[in-house]
Amino acid sequence: MSALFEAVDVTKTFGGLTALQRVAFGIDGGIASIIGPNGAGKTTLFNVFTGLYRPDGGTVTFRGRSLVGLRPDEITALGMCRTFQNIRLFANMTAAENVLVGMHARIRLGIRDVLARGTRFRETERGLWQRAAALLERVALRGKGNEVARNLPYGEQRRLELARALASEPALLLLDEPTAGMTQSEAATLMALLRRLVNELGVAIVLIEHNMRVVMEVSDRVTVLDHGEKIAEGSPRDVQANARVIEAYLGRRASATRTAP
Amino acid sequence: MIAAATAVAFVAVSSAGVALFPRSILVFLIFQGSLLYAYVARIPGWLRATLLGAALLVLMPVIGTYNGYYLEVATQVGIFVALALGLNIVVGLAGLLDLGYVAFFAVGAYSWAIFGSPQGAVLFGGGPFPLPSWWFYPFLFIGLSVAAGTGVLLGLPVLRLRGDYLAIVTLGFGEVIRVLANNLDKPINVTNGPRGITPIARPPLPLEVSYAVGFYFLVLLIVLIIVVVNRRLEDSHIGRAWEAMREDQLAAQAMGVPLVRAKLLAFASGASFAGVMGVVFAAKQIFINPESFTFLESIGVLAMVILGGMGSIPGAIIGATVVTVLNLQVLKGLSLWLNELKNAGVTIFGYNLAGLPTQLEPAKYERMIFGLILVLMMIFRPQGIFPARRRQRELGDR
Numbered sequence: 127m128s129a130l131f132e133a134v135d136v137t138k139t140f141g142g143l144t145a146l147q148r149v150a151f152g153i154d155g156g157i158a159s160i161i162g163p164n165g166a167g168k169t170t171l172f173n174v175f176t177g178l179y180r181p182d183g184g185t186v187t188f189r190g191r192s193l194v195g196l197r198p199d200e201i202t203a204l205g206m207c208r209t210f211q212n213i214r215l216f217a218n219m220t221a222a223e224n225v226l227v228g229m230h231a232r233i234r235l236g237i238r239d240v241l242a243r244g245t246r247f248r249e250t251e252r253g254l255w256q257r258a259a260a261l262l263e264r265v266a267l268r269g270k271g272n273e274v275a276r277n278l279p280y281g282e283q284r285r286l287e288l289a290r291a292l293a294s295e296p297a298l299l300l301l302d303e304p305t306a307g308m309t310q311s312e313a314a315t316l317m318a319l320l321r322r323l324v325n326e327l328g329v330a331i332v333l334i335e336h337n338m339r340v341v342m343e344v345s346d347r348v349t350v351l352d353h354g355e356k357i358a359e360g361s362p363r364d365v366q367a368n369a370r371v372i373e374a375y376l377g378r379r380a381s382a383t384r385t386a387p
Numbered sequence: 388m389i390a391a392a393t394a395v396a397f398v399a400v401s402s403a404g405v406a407l408f409p410r411s412i413l414v415f416l417i418f419q420g421s422l423l424y425a426y427v428a429r430i431p432g433w434l435r436a437t438l439l440g441a442a443l444l445v446l447m448p449v450i451g452t453y454n455g456y457y458l459e460v461a462t463q464v465g466i467f468v469a470l471a472l473g474l475n476i477v478v479g480l481a482g483l484l485d486l487g488y489v490a491f492f493a494v495g496a497y498s499w500a501i502f503g504s505p506q507g508a509v510l511f512g513g514g515p516f517p518l519p520s521w522w523f524y525p526f527l528f529i530g531l532s533v534a535a536g537t538g539v540l541l542g543l544p545v546l547r548l549r550g551d552y553l554a555i556v557t558l559g560f561g562e563v564i565r566v567l568a569n570n571l572d573k574p575i576n577v578t579n580g581p582r583g584i585t586p587i588a589r590p591p592l593p594l595e596v597s598y599a600v601g602f603y604f605l606v607l608l609i610v611l612i613i614v615v616v617n618r619r620l621e622d623s624h625i626g627r628a629w630e631a632m633r634e635d636q637l638a639a640q641a642m643g644v645p646l647v648r649a650k651l652l653a654f655a656s657g658a659s660f661a662g663v664m665g666v667v668f669a670a671k672q673i674f675i676n677p678e679s680f681t682f683l684e685s686i687g688v689l690a691m692v693i694l695g696g697m698g699s700i701p702g703a704i705i706g707a708t709v710v711t712v713l714n715l716q717v718l719k720g721l722s723l724w725l726n727e728l729k730n731a732g733v734t735i736f737g738y739n740l741a742g743l744p745t746q747l748e749p750a751k752y753e754r755m756i757f758g759l760i761l762v763l764m765m766i767f768r769p770q771g772i773f774p775a776r777r778r779q780r781e782l783g784d785r
Contacts, residue, residue: 202643216634231643
């Protein structure tokens, strides 16, 4: 039983296709990875967790509160935030503005403050911009605050998306393939950053990853999905040795002829 | 330095020109051009403010006493600037394509028209109608609220719609409001149908100037307030949420932007500007009927926003000015000039213009040329005259 986040028996079907079949997943802290071949249902699981999809069965609870039926923005306000597999930045806004939008759920200003533009508004706004600068610095985007997001190189866009998600002050961060398209060394740098976030901010992180080296190095726990079902879960070492996992990734013949490492 | 001197000289010479030739549209256009130059030139901020302030507060009223029509043009420009700024919030910032925007203008106009004219007595079977003219001022707020409420009412059913679908629904909504205005003369006579409502009371003005000048100042003041409100909304978490919604609705929601509230707020704010200006418009015209609120008006305001540059406050202002001046002066002037040529029997390429068939009347070119300008503009400068520029901030991280 995980106190922070717990999903039990999550089932999701699209028409006749069962995308998720009674999947259970929980996290209390640290970094957990969800891996699996293409089409295994990893992103669908994220979409259920963050309120984009409503599960057809099962429960999802965050800090003891059910998330089923809540809107994505309500879930973000509770303290969960995500990034997307295909980067979804606000392309025509600056990097700093992207981060500021991430803070939306935490801003306690009404329209009256905005129109009056009194000291309360100005001080809050100044604080927000300072926090945005600090967050950009944290993801190594110092000095890029005024750049339009669209013009940033790919790797920086990925890191900006991370900063934007962090801006909502999440207790749980869901990252959908954060190292996609990165070189091995870029990926390693990002993983070191994630580790620091866990240690310094106490944020728990769930990763969807394809880069096996990254997964095995950084994860505290690994969950393997295949065809919408959880086929293995445990420490990276256990999962690597699991016969069903090898089969899912390499096919039946390969696993039969493969000798144990 | 050179730019500053040029700007001052340009404004001074052109305004003197208007004083010398109060009948020449060309000279008045040059005067407007000088203001535009003062606005864009690289001159110190205080000089820009002084020049534009002097032009709008002193020169324009003085010019208006020479030629009242110019003041009428300026007042109309002000009304359309407010409309363009309102639509700019909905379309430019929040990215919700609204093709029925003039409906909110109509709602504001009718709210004052009914109560500020004998129509109120027709509707309620007696009563203190028309209301005393000072009621105009409370009605600015009533028109604002009614329009904002109508905006929310339109917003609620279309929350799930996006892009083309939203455009079609808002188009239908605009038509519904116009048709209602056209037909609500029975069973209860609310709007007096196609005959329209007249006379609508004009507000008492506290200034010791001619009524037209006073009204011009009133419109200027309201536009100024709208610009300030617009800037404050844009430069806050509300404006950023609108833009995020425009860029990527799904990501915006995932980052904690409540879409329903953000959209309704966008519709309501945009509508409220139109509502206020509707009240002003009704008082200015004294007479309104459904013909003032056609689909073409909605498209006209949209053209202003797009021509000026979507999501940009200066863009909306310039767009509204250019389109209004084009319609009221440039194209009119052009067709008058062509008419003169025709009447004088001038020959071009061996063809006598006097023999022009009536189907080719110069007046008929107005719309065509306007359309041509829009097409050329979109081909050569699709981002508009003043595209939205990202605000550069000192982040204290360099």
